Amino acid sequence: MQAGNPSSESPSVLMDIYRFCVQEFAPFPGRGRALLRYLLSCTIVILCSMTLQLPFLAVSLILVFFTIQENTVLTRVSALVLISGSTLAVLALLLLLKWTIELPLLRLLGTALIALSGLVFMRTSKFGGAGFLLALFTTNLQGMADVTSDPELLTRTLLWVWVAQVYPVLVTVTVNFLLLPAQPLQLLERELQRQLDVVMGQIKQRLQHQAALPLPLGALEHAMLSAHRHLSFVMMADRTAVNRQGAYLMQMHVIDRLHTAALHLSRLPVDSGEHDALWQQLLSRCDSLRKDPLALPDRSTAALLLAEPNAAQSATAVLSEMVHAINSLARSGSLESLPAAQPLAAASDVWSNPVYWQFALKTLLAAFFCYFLYSAVQWPGIQTAMVTCLVMALPSTGASTHKGLQRLIGCAAGSVLALLSTVFLVPHLEGVAGLLLLSLPVLTVAAWIAAGSARSSYIGTQLAFAYALALLGQFAPSVNLPEIRDRLLGIAIGVAVSLTIYTLLWPESEQGRLQQMLARLLQSIGSMARVGINGGDAGLRELELARLHSYTLLAQNRDLQARVALEAGWQLTHGSPDLQTWLAQAQETLLAVNDIQTQWHHANMDAESEAWRAVPPLLLAAATTLEALALRLANASATEMATDARLWLQPLELGLPASAQVLNRCIEQLALHPLHFPSVRT
Numbered sequence: 001m002q003a004g005n006p007s008s009e010s011p012s013v014l015m016d017i018y019r020f021c022v023q024e025f026a027p028f029p030g031r032g033r034a035l036l037r038y039l040l041s042c043t044i045v046i047l048c049s050m051t052l053q054l055p056f057l058a059v060s061l062i063l064v065f066f067t068i069q070e071n072t073v074l075t076r077v078s079a080l081v082l083i084s085g086s087t088l089a090v091l092a093l094l095l096l097l098k099w100t101i102e103l104p105l106l107r108l109l110g111t112a113l114i115a116l117s118g119l120v121f122m123r124t125s126k127f128g129g130a131g132f133l134l135a136l137f138t139t140n141l142q143g144m145a146d147v148t149s150d151p152e153l154l155t156r157t158l159l160w161v162w163v164a165q166v167y168p169v170l171v172t173v174t175v176n177f178l179l180l181p182a183q184p185l186q187l188l189e190r191e192l193q194r195q196l197d198v199v200m201g202q203i204k205q206r207l208q209h210q211a212a213l214p215l216p217l218g219a220l221e222h223a224m225l226s227a228h229r230h231l232s233f234v235m236m237a238d239r240t241a242v243n244r245q246g247a248y249l250m251q252m253h254v255i256d257r258l259h260t261a262a263l264h265l266s267r268l269p270v271d272s273g274e275h276d277a278l279w280q281q282l283l284s285r286c287d288s289l290r291k292d293p294l295a296l297p298d299r300s301t302a303a304l305l306l307a308e309p310n311a312a313q314s315a316t317a318v319l320s321e322m323v324h325a326i327n328s329l330a331r332s333g334s335l336e337s338l339p340a341a342q343p344l345a346a347a348s349d350v351w352s353n354p355v356y357w358q359f360a361l362k363t364l365l366a367a368f369f370c371y372f373l374y375s376a377v378q379w380p381g382i383q384t385a386m387v388t389c390l391v392m393a394l395p396s397t398g399a400s401t402h403k404g405l406q407r408l409i410g411c412a413a414g415s416v417l418a419l420l421s422t423v424f425l426v427p428h429l430e431g432v433a434g435l436l437l438l439s440l441p442v443l444t445v446a447a448w449i450a451a452g453s454a455r456s457s458y459i460g461t462q463l464a465f466a467y468a469l470a471l472l473g474q475f476a477p478s479v480n481l482p483e484i485r486d487r488l489l490g491i492a493i494g495v496a497v498s499l500t501i502y503t504l505l506w507p508e509s510e511q512g513r514l515q516q517m518l519a520r521l522l523q524s525i526g527s528m529a530r531v532g533i534n535g536g537d538a539g540l541r542e543l544e545l546a547r548l549h550s551y552t553l554l555a556q557n558r559d560l561q562a563r564v565a566l567e568a569g570w571q572l573t574h575g576s577p578d579l580q581t582w583l584a585q586a587q588e589t590l591l592a593v594n595d596i597q598t599q600w601h602h603a604n605m606d607a608e609s610e611a612w613r614a615v616p617p618l619l620l621a622a623a624t625t626l627e628a629l630a631l632r633l634a635n636a637s638a639t640e641m642a643t644d645a646r647l648w649l650q651p652l653e654l655g656l657p658a659s660a661q662v663l664n665r666c667i668e669q670l671a672l673h674p675l676h677f678p679s680v681r682t
Contacts, residue, residue, distance in 0.1 A: 024449075024456045029190055030070070030182065031451050037068055037180045038447030039440065041172045042464075046439065046472070048167070050432045053475055056164035058468035061443075063165055065450050065461040067172040071182045073233045078129070079173045085133025086165040090158050092134065093141055097154055101145055111142045112364055119360035119393060124350045136390045137161075139367055143383070146375065184233035185241075185294075191226050192252065192293035195259040196286055199322075202262040203283045209270050215263045217587055221551045223259055227252050228548060250329065251294050253544050257325035257598065258286065264595060264659075265318045275319055282319070285326050321598055358506040363393040366501045370494055381486025384411075388494025396510045397502050398563035403458065404495040405566075410462025415488045417442050417463075418470035422481060426471070435472070442467050455562070503568055511567065514560050515677045519634035521557055521586055522670070524550040526626030529593045529619045543597050550590050557583060582675060589666040593622065595659040618660060625667055633675060 041064045049057040066082060069075045092114050100107035115138055121131030141161065144154055176182065198215065205212040231248060234241050241248075350356060370385035391407055392400045425438055446467070449460030470484050502508075528546035561579055600615040 024452050029194055030187065031448070033180055033182065034068065034070070034451035035444065035447050037172075037176055037182075038064070038450065039444060040179065041068065041168070041175045042443050042447070043436065043440070044171050044175070045168045046436055047432065048171070049164075049472075050435070050475065054164060054167070055160050057472045058465060059161070060164045060168040061468045061472070062461060062465040063168045064172050065446075065464055067169050068176060068450075071184045071187055071230075071233050071237075072177055073184055073237045075173060075176045075182075079169050081127060081129040082133065082169050083166055084127075085130035086137065086162060088130065089134045089137035089141070090162040092138055093158055094155065096138075096142070097145060097151075097158075101149055101151060101154070104145070107142060107145060108368070111138055112368070114138045115364055115367075115390075116357075116360045119363055120350065120356050122393070123356045123359055123395065132390075132393070135363075135393075136387070137165075139364075139371075139390060140383075140387055143371070143380075184230050184237050188227065188230035188234055188248075189293055191223070191230055192255050193290050195223050195227075195255050196290040196293065199255075199258045199262040200283060200286050200290070202265045203279055203286065206265065206270070207276060207279050207283070209273060211270055212266045215266045217263070217584075217591060220260055220263055220591065221554060221587070224256055224548060224551050225555055227256070248294055251289075254325050254329040255289070255293060256544070257328075258322055260591075260594065260598070261318050261321045261325070263591075264321075268318065278319065278323070282322055282326065289329075355506075355508070359393070359395065359508070362501050362505045363390065365505070366494075366498045369501075370490075370497055373493075374490070379486070381483060382490030382493060384487045384490035385494035385497065388491050389498045392495065392498045392502075396508045396563060396567070397499070398510055398565070398567040400502050401499060401566040402455075402563060404498060406456065406458040407462050408491055408495055410459040411466040411488055411491050413459070414442075414446075414463040414466025415470065415484045418467045419481065419484055421467075421471060422484075439467070439472065509567055510560060510564050511677065514557070514564050515675075516634055517553065517557050517560055518582075518675065519630040521550065521553045522626050522630035522633065524553050525586065525590050525593060526623040526630065528590070529597075529623035529626065531597070543594070547590070547594055554583070554587055554590065579675070582670070582673075585666050585669050589626075589663060589670065592659040592663040592666060593619070596663065618663075622663055622667060625671065629667075629670055629674070 042061055045060050045064055046057065048054065049060055054060070063082060067075060067078050069078050096107065096110045096114070100110055115135040118131035118133075118135035118138070122128035122135070125131065141158065144157060148154065198219070202212055202215075231245075231252065234248070235245065366389035367386045370382075370389055374380060374382045374385065388404070388407060392404045394400045394403055421438060421442075429435055429438065443464055446460040446464035449463065450457050452460070466487065469487065524546070528543065528550055531542045531546045561583070596615060596619065
């Protein structure tokens with residue numbers, strides 16, 4: 001590889017950072033309402049704590065950020081986990097200090113045992129958040145015995161800590177359920193309406209004979225996964241909704257087909273307008289569907305079947321697919337419900353798998369190293385180092401690095417804002433109202449970031465916590481600038497200690513898992529190519545499930561690739577294509593298979609031609625090649641396939657859609673430019 005020019009690489013890196021920030025901080029449906037929930041909850045908590053002089057306001061505010069989730073179901077679950085974890089931690093500390101208040105060694109051993117149990121529980125149970133809080137609060141609060149040995153003072157402090165943790169959770173739940181609820185059914189309806197807005201926008205552009213901007217391929221993945229995610233929460237929120245699941249799935253299936261066809265439509269040239277009347281009818285039907293996307297059409301609406309155009313020409317293939325999707329909704333009222341998701345249970349190998357215990361031990365080693373460090377140098381201001389070690393306790397070094405970077409960036413931003421406020425604004429404050437006016441703009445920025453994706457949301461939480469810890473930690477304005485410096489330095493020390501120990505002691509890499517997940521993605525696309533060959537509505541449903549599975553794997557691979565990229569020493573061997581480029585080709589292959597499948601399904605029922613009869617052999621050949629590529633990738637073989645990958649490519653019939661040519665090109669690229677993984681430790 002040739003060394004890049006540093007002067008040319010710097011603008012590229014800056015542009016990547018700029019695009020990342022634009023993408024992460026851009027508004028999306030529901031983000032504004034989430035911002036209001038954050039601000040209202042934080043305002044109530046600040047007023048209550050300042051007016052009633054409830055201590056630990058910074059802790060209360062960060063509990064608000066931890067409690068608020070994307071919908072009421074997750075908010076309820078997070079509230080239960082937070083309250084149970086906080087209560088367990090306080091009870092454990094009360095019992096521990098009762099017997100070891102004057103025995104520091106036994107206190108530390110007892111703390112280590114409790115934290116070890118909590119960390120193992122975090123790795124092995126779906127309620128692992130409670131175990132994490134147990135380990136975090138126990139390890140952090142046991143240090144109070146180093147400051148005072150007064151049992152009454154310690155007891156009162158622990159009880160106030162419990163109040164500061166529980167009451168903001170209750171306030172946040174009340175705000176989320178009564179004032180600004182994010183009900184899963186409403187979120188599902190908004191997502192479907194958003195997809196229909198995209199469809200109608202493309203149809204309007206077609207009616208105006210104007211070229212539309214091509215929709216990004218990732219829009220399909222995001223839309224499909226979001227809709228099914230909201231549906232799963234609808235089932236959790238309302239048990240009676242299970243009876244309507246089949247009807248919901250039918251509506252989602254139709255809208256998804258329309259949305260997929262709209263993506264293809266955005267890439268087609270403007271036609272002569274011979275089908276404008278049919279486009280207008282389709283627009284009217286989509287507008288009616290948008291008014292209540294989850295309601296089945298009545299009999300009068302269902303009877304108005306649109307005449308489907310001949311799909312033999314590629315110019316009208318997308319219109320034919322859209323019309324067929326609308327007609328399928330009119331012909332049948334529901335689809336077979338998805339199988340109920342099995343509840344997650346605790347890991348069955350908790351006692352036999354050493355990985356869980358190694359994870360807990362190295363986390364405790366990092367935390368107690370920082371504890372002994374700040375105790376030895378008598379610098380309690382860097383206590384945040386120990387907390388950082390526990391916050392970064394994640395299964396892989398890549399995930400830990402990502403979490404540490406988010407914590408460092410968020411706390412740095414919050415500390416800088418707190419420093420500027422302390423120097424320039426705090427001297428002019430008068431009363432709680434002034435403090436609230438000073439804090440709300442910062443909390444607004446933090447809440448906007450926290451309401452985003454998991455890639456950056458923790459930055460907002462840490463920004464709010466660092467700012468509150470500096471300015472809202474007391475009931476009077478604080479001008480102690482060294483505290484801001486010490487906390488930020490402690491976080492940097494904690495990140496360095498954690499990464500050093502996590503990398504050197506029992507490192508957990510996800511590189512091997514990434515390799516297997518990429519192979520599963522190819523296998524899933526190959527299986528999808530085999531689905532629905534026999535036609536029928538059942539075939540379309542099987543295609544929908546296969547496509548959902550493939551998109552789920554694609555999203556998981558992207559998240560996994562982002563974490564693995566942060567692992568030390570990660571790189572593909574020389575000659576491998578860029579992994580993001582490879583994933584983009586896999587996504588394009590998935591879309592091409594889906595397009596051929598859906599178009600062939602209804603064209604096969606309405607028209608007979610040599611071209612369409614060539615579709616099943618084409619898809620079967622594609623499936624065979626993709627499965628062979630998946631096997632090669634899973635086995636980490638660097639040898640080429642015995643048969644040239646291009647031999648499966650058959651001469652394409654003129655009547656086939658353009659997606660057949662795309663499928664040929666994508667599979668050829670995947671076959672001729674395979675990924676080569678180095679030997680990794682899993």
